[in-house]
Amino acid sequence: MGGLSSGEVVLDCGAGQSWWLVVDEEVGPGRIIAGPFPDRSDAAWAAGATGDGGFDEARPVYGHLRADGGLNRRPSPQDLAWLAYLSEQMDRLPDAWQALVSDEDSLTTLVVEVATVLTETGLPLHEADGPGNQIGGACLTPEPGLGSIVVTWRQHDRMSFDGVHGAVADESVQQVMNRALADVLARRGFTVEAFGGGSAHLVRSAKFMP
Structure with missing residues (x-):
């Protein structure tokens, strides 16, 4: 697996565009809980694994990680x-x-x-x-x-x-x-x-x- 678990998200803005696991918040654009992943299938597999950790609504999102830890979403391949x-x-x-x-x-x-x-x-x-x-x-x-x-x-x-x-x-x-x-x-x-x-x-x- 190419991604990291929640709390171990790589804040490397030079890594380019990748797949990330995101959970939607009541207010704001959502929170990254894992990533980056090299492709959507890896991110989707990780999304299933995070269900046991209380992140039932985690979903793969493609984009570029910003310096502030937010995600600029981009069209995926x-x-x-x-x-x-x-x-x-x-x-x-x-x-x-x-x-x-x-x-x-x-x-x-x-x-x-x-x-x-x-x-x-x-x-x-x-x-x-x-x-x-x-x-x-x-x-x-x-x-x-x-x-x-x-x-x-x-x-x-x-x-x-x-x-x-x-x-x-x-x-x-x-x-x-x-x-x-x-x-x-x-x-x-x-x-x-x-x-x-x-x-x-x-x-x-x-x-x-x-």
Whole structure:
């Protein structure tokens, strides 16, 4: 283990950015109880071990230790990798989004939220206008008049175009995946309703008032 226990925190500001164990205080930014650790898994293991010492809420935090013993939090390598992956997924959105995307448009916020939830779930977005369009994925189409996004699943070309497993398999799998998308988004707090005879779903923020 690369970290130290509570009371043995290394106050070495030249050590660079590392993982630390932090417990939240009622007032203030939280207190470092152990560290530094070389990676998140070591910090998470230590967090479990500190439960016996009365630090049940200890959690790994990435950052740079200040001279006063406080922690300047920084995006971790995992955070940066996640943001890069999410950006790559957002680049797959169809050209119909280009005229809508802006900091002021509510659909821009909504599509980022929906894409984030689906990507966190492990469901990729469909690359409608790129070289990977045959692979399939979740399709997000803007519906500005309804303040919504139309969400549906696109299967791999082998299923949807080539029909290698037949029309019955294609249709049944399509229904299952559309329901799965709807269930995931509903459980994450979005308002979801059937659209297009159930072949897709309208998704809007729970805060949206038509």
